Amino acid sequence: NAGVTQTPKFQVLKTGQSMTLQCAQDMNHEYMSWYRQDPGMGLRLIHYSVGAGITDQGEVPNGYNVSRSTTEDFPLRLLSAAPSQTSVYFCASSQGQGVNDEKLFFGSGTQLSVL
């Protein structure tokens, strides 16, 4: 199993550009999520999904869209990039519905810079 795969690893955007961060998992996990990691802030939840066709907002959803058309894929879209979205983005998944004793499996991250 490859686990959680994120692409690209690095990306530079200009303000106002749009892009999609890809995330795929091959563990048949129901729960998938996107976090951003900023220095001194830890990880903050952007959006999450408890199954295909179901998404919900996390702590910092503004400026980001998600969809979940399949169990495997959970892309994150930046509609109009802003410098405040410069960050490292992590996709994570877990086996269940995101409750109880489930642990998260993380991808290796996407480092995004918005100029």
Next chain:
Amino acid sequence: SQQGEEDPQALSIQEGENATMNCSYKTSINNLQWYRQNSGRGLVHLILIRSNEREKHSGRLRVTLDTSKKSSSLLITASRAADTASYFCATRVHSARQLTFGSGTQLTVLP
């Protein structure tokens, strides 16, 4: 505001010494988890402790939980240079579909 806060923010020790880092949180939890992040990599799950547990061990790791003080500690015994990483606590509030992470402790183990 963050649910979990780690202390200290940074810790530097010699190889072979023990490393202790702490996590405090604000609201009642279902469980608390510890994760490790090596530089430039994603987070890796280390250990989970439930709210009705007080202590758990996994290899050189020992985690304690004090729900009355809303705090947890992670002890790494006989540290190695390979333990150099950032360590994060994450809490799951009852019935919440998300883990909330603290800002992490950067551990450096000097050879």
